[in-house]
Amino acid sequence: MIAAKGFKRLGIGVAAFVAAGIGAFALVPLFIPADHVRDAVKAEIKAVTGLDPVLRGDAVVSLFPSAGVTLGDVVLGNERAEEAALTAEGLTARLRLLPLLVGRIEIADVRLVRPRIAVTFDAQGRSNWSALIDTLGRALGPDAKRSDHLLSFSEIRVTDGTIFVHDERHRISETLAGVGLSLAWPSISRSFGATGRFLWRNEPVDVGVTVADLFAALAGSRSGVKVRLTGAPLKFAFDGHFSRNPTLKVEGILAADAPSLRQALRWGGLRSLPGAGLGRFAVRAQTIVVGSTVAMTRLNLELDGNSAEGVLTLGSDGRPILQGTLATEALDLTPYVSTLRVLTRDEREWSAGKIGLEGISGFDLDFRLSAAKVALLGARLGRTAVAANLRGGKLMLSIGESQAFGGLLKGTVGLAKVDSGIDLKAQLQFSDVDLETCLGDLFAVRRLEGKGNLAVAIEASGASVLAMARSVNGQASLTAEQGALAGLNLEQLLRRLERRPLSDTRDFRGGRTPFDKLNVALKIQQGIATAQDMRLEGSAVRLALAGSASIPSRDLDLKGTATLINANASDGFELPFVVQGRWEDPVMLPDAQMLIRRSGAAAPLLDAVRERRGRDAVRSAIESLTRIPPAAPAAAAPPAAGQAPPAVIPTSK
Secondary structure (H helix, E strand, C coil): CHHHHHHHHHHHHHHHHHHHHHHHHHHHHHHCCHHHHHHHHHHHHHHHHCCCEEECCCEEEECCCCCEEEEEEEEECCCCHHHCCEEEEEEEEEECHHHHHCCCCCEEEEEEEEEEEEEEECCCCCECCHHHHHHHHHHHCCCCCCCCCCCCCCEEEEEEEEEEEEECCCCEEEEEEEEEEEEECCCCCCCEEEEEEEEECCEEEEEEEEECCHHHHHHCCCEEEEEEEEECCCEEEEEEEEECCCCCEEEEEEEEEECCHHHHHHHCCCCCCCCCCCCCEEEEEEEEEECCEEEEEEEEEEECCEEEEEEEEEEECCCEEEEEEEEEEEEECHHHHCCCCCECCCCCCECCCECCCHHHCCCEEEEEEEEEEEEECCEEEEEEEEEEEEECCEEEEEEEEEEECCEEEEEEEEEEEECCEEEEEEEEEEEEEEHHHHHHHHHCCCCEEEEEEEEEEEEEEECEHHHHHHHCEEEEEEEEEEEEEECCCHHHHHHHHHHCCCCCCHHHCCCEEEEEEEEEEEEEECCEEEEEEEEEECCCEEEEEEEEEECCCCEEEEEEEEEECCCCCCCCEEEEEEEEEECCCEEEEECHHHHHHHCCCCHHHHHHHHHCCCHHHHHHHHHHHHCCCCCCCCCCCCCCCCCCCCCCCCCCC
């Protein structure tokens, strides 16, 4: 009973204390005028930001049930809203209750409603927020006076805001919409933090920023910093330190990844490279930023399934320049050239599709790459070292060494954007390569077997592969030893024609013709390749060719002589012939007159055709070729005087 009475008295005491407190808060407005609270809030905001707040709307002071001040239509920095650093439809400052009881105005937190924040930099790099930075530096400094240390509130919240950024020197203008941020203001600790979300180019981005020592950062000294940006196009993180004296310096670990690098570049307002590829992307590196130069060491880069390590440097000397060295175990270049069609889908015509190089004109490049294995469309290369240099829209690729087609590849390829399309200059040397694979992958010609050397020096211009094929000039040479010509057994063909000149040659389109040496030298003018030297020498056959080949139409017009070497004869059997048709499937046509002349049975046919005489010889030749006895001549009227008797054509029974 006594305990119950004790609890009852305690409850009455607590209730009385609460009632007294409520009463005290209710009486505060009688002792602290609303104008005084409003002016105190304005003064603290000016002290914190260094910007004079201009109130163009109503001011409402509420001290019960919660103490706060709401200011409408607030402008900071300049009374003209279009030039102000910050304007807001409303600013609500929540006051601390205990200091308020003793007549002191202290702000617990500030909320900005639909603010418009302008961050501008002039041509000299000065910002319209310099006053805020100087004021914060003084207020947070270790030597700041007590009267200067007016940072009572610890949080600033931004609701549905808009941030405009304009940099006159770098010609940058960006807008962040739908900004919702919570700023952890350093009223007690020296750190600063910001978390929230905003919309940039119609994509939501979650942001988190932490500065370990805000005073050191404002003073330009070294301070720790962490940055996190997370959006659908890109994720970015940085953990390190930065300083501003004597110049901007940032160092730490940078990590970024994107489901599509091409899409991320477009989202960032950058023009990506032409062609395909630039898909899934990830990078992690030790990063140092000094001034306008970004250097990445211990770099791990992943792009389109390729992984590489090395160093990269991004600088600016009037225009962006990327320099670096990367090494990789395996490199697949197919995604980047998959849209480049050298031939049509049936591999019988050059592609007429337009080739674009628009994406290489906005930056410069000095880049070196080495790979243990390289895949390029259908080609598989071994150890490869390539250097790329891009200046003013002119790209030069230097192949130091590449284990290509079973041999080595060296040379240079230059590309430049011109009004008519593209200028191409190439000098390539293939040493001891597999001819069937090399010529097949480069020109879709698979007629030569064995090892050989190929040298090409060409110049061409045009908007497509077909247009460049029509304008190509230069020269090419091919030498090979101990190889074979595929698709034709020339030795057997010549031996058969030697015995039976008029025999059918269609069944010899197959097999191969071995050779000991092969020499080809071509001069190319306006898409026409003229044979200056074209010889094939084997133990049983010699072949010499002359003529030309049309590169745009991919057809041949050659004449030559095939010689069968007989071991027991001083002079071998020679067969003149022509080669016509497509590169992929040419047709070899022997000299018909020579074969007829060589045939003892058919030779009178040729003489009869030439002299229009010798009907008996024609009949004898036909009987010999057909091996059918002639029919008895039909009775006929005697010929008129001076007229030859009619010829009789044998028929079979």
